[in-house]
Every structure is written in C-alpha cells, then in structure tokens.
Amino acid sequence: MDVTVIIILLSLLLSAFFSGMEIAYISSNKIYIEIEKKQGGFISVILSKLTAKPSKFITSMLIGNNIALVIYGFLMGEILVNWFSTFENSSNGFYTYLFVDLKLLSQTVISTVIILITAEFLPKVFFQIYANTLLKFFALPAYVFYLLFSVFSEFSMWISNVILKIVFKTTDDDPTLELSRVELGNYISEQMEAIEEDAPVDSEVQFFQNALDFSTVKARDVMVPRTEIIAQDTEDSLDELRHLFIETGCSKVLIYKENIDDVLGYVHAFELFKRPKSIKAVLRPVEFVPETMLVKDIMNTLTKKRKSMAVVIDEYGGTSGLLTLEDIVEELFGEIEDEHDKDEMIEEQINQQTFKFSARLEVDYLNETYKLGLPEDDSYETLGGLIVNKTEGIPQLDDEVRIDRFVFKILEASSTKINTVQLEVHNIE
Structure with a gap:
C-alpha cells in the first residue's frame, strides 16, 4: 500500500508538471524566451531545442500528462475499491445501501476532485502567473521528457497531419515565431x-x-491647450506681431479673425524680414485636425503636405489646441528643450508623502515618475483634469479635494482652470 501511495503521489506531481509546462509555454512572453536563448549557456541551449518545434513540445507534455493520469486512475481506483469494500463489510443499514449502489459514482467524484485540484487547476494557475521564470527553471527536466516521448510525439503528430491533410485539406506545420x-x-x-x-x-x-x-496616442493627448496658444488678430499691426515674436521667442504665430475659434493661418518670423505691407500678405495656410485623430496619422499628413503645425478642433468646430511636429517627436523621444523653452511646470517633492505639482502635469507621467498610483482614465490626461473630472467643477483657492487616498489642496487657480496643487498621499490602513 505504501508503494502504491507513493506512485499515486508521483503521478499527481508529474501530471501537475506536464500541465504546468504546457500552460507556461503558451502564456510565456516570446520575446523573453528569445532573449534567454541568446544569452548563452546550458539552459539557453535547452530552451532553444525545446522551442524549436512548439507542436512537438506541446505534444510531448500532453503525452506525459496522459500517461501520469492513466497510472493515477488505475492505482487510485484500486485503493478506492478496497476502501469501499472494507466500509461495506463494516457497516449496515442505510449507509451500506448508499455506498454499494453509488460506489462507482463516488469513486469517480473523489478521483476527479483530487486530480482537478492538485494536477490541473492549481499548477496551471501557478505556472501561468510565473510562466517565464518556471519555463526557464524546469527547462532541463522538460527536455528529458521531451526526448523520452520523442518517438510517440512524432508518431502522434504524423497521424494528426495525415488526418488534417486528408479530411480538412490543410497541414499543421509549426509556425515561425512571431513577436507581437x-x-x-x-x-x-x-x-x-x-x-x-x-x-x-x-x-x-x-x-x-x-x-x-x-499608435494609440490621439491629438488631444499631445496638443498645446487652447488657453496656452499664442496667437494674434489679423487686424493688428505688424509692429505688434513683431513684438509678440520677440517676447515669446516663437518662430510661428497663429493668426485669427475676431477670436481664436476662427483661425486663418500662421505667420513665420522669417517672413517679417521681407518687409510685408500687412499680416495677410505673409499669411500661410494651416492644417486642421480633429481631437480624436491619431498622432501617427497627423504626422503622415503634415509630412506629405510639408507642414509643421496643425490646429486641433473640437466636435463643434472650435479651436481646441495646437499641435506641432516637435510635439509629436517629443512624444517619441521625450522632451526636447531649446533656448526659448521656459520651465513653467512645478514639480516638487516636499517630503515622502507631500508634493507640489502644476495641474498641467500628466497623470501617467506622475505615476511613472513618483509611483503614486493616481487613478487614470480616458476622460482626462492631466492632474487638473483628474480633479475636475472627480469634482465636476473647478475648485477655488485653498479648497481641498479628496480622491481615494489622495488629498489635493488648490494652491493657485482661476475661474477657468487649476494652476498649482499640493498633493498629500495617505496610507490606507
């Protein structure tokens, strides 16, 4: 009996191993596997051989699992038969009737519950969570079984390929490894x-x-907001435009008629050296794009039309913001600062739990930089947007807003926007 129990436990352990390795390979990150294969060393060689033929590896694990389950079922059934016979001889009345008549069902239920918990559910969950690590850790024993069942797996694959070719008119060739x-x-x-x-x-x-x-970034995620656009009325004088270029250090300025929602185009600072008679004489057309347009599509459009900026419009046709090729490039390579850039963003850590931030800072940037865990949502991008989204209004000076474990104190604000906030992060007990 002791030997039988040991074999049953070993078969459960092997079944858990085969099930786990199967799900680990399916769930593993293919880039991680490829990188590990390039590292050199014994394990890298083993991984290369295991993943050379994915179908053969999976088939080998399935064969091993089936063999383990057959051994388990045979021996477990024998133990349960003996146990039920002993119980039948030592009991009387209702319980004898119940167990004798339901003997087969009881044996099936007990065996199935044990195998599902110990050799299927738990190992598959565990191997799926730690797929990359466990696939590498158990690569050597998996390769031993891979070689041991090589003949059986090749034969099984040959049969399945014949069936697929004759019945379904297709083949089951191993696909090349594609990294998504x-x-x-x-x-x-x-x-x-x-x-x-x-x-x-x-x-x-x-x-x-x-x-x-x-590829998923939209225009509204990158644009300079409407309130920060530098623009001038078409009826203003050239001297006023010249002074605006000097004060801001910008190379291009938007030109509008009456208000910023009616943009006519833009003027490049270089044009003023031509001594134009009016702003309209040097006005260049500008591209208009919707807020929801993808940045990659905007970049393609601007490149094809040889333009460097676009006005972002909202669903009502009003000006929502401004987008330049520099803004798009910065989305890829990070901030590109020049001599005219002004560091107006406030980003200060007072202590371990207290911060002072500009409301225009992006929530995902703060989470990535300071590991804050601020709530993120598609309906807002900035810290100010988070506060306004939760309060459904614009808090005023010295107001305190609590969002989960975060307390925001408004340090600077106007009637239309939040400028600066103090953030305190409270630990949840």
Missing part, C-alpha cells in the same frame, strides 16, 4: 517595473515604450 506588439509591450513593461524606484531608466527602453504607445 502586445508581447513586446508586456516585456518592456516588465523591465520598467523591475527597475528600482530611484534608478534611472535607459533611454532605449523608454524610447521603445513610447514607440509602442505611439
């Missing part, structure tokens, strides 16, 4: 999370992350 955008994004996110809080992030890693997110 999602897998690359997951791998880079894992590397970013593994970096210590105070450690610098490699520019290459940051660039890859920005590039992956770039």
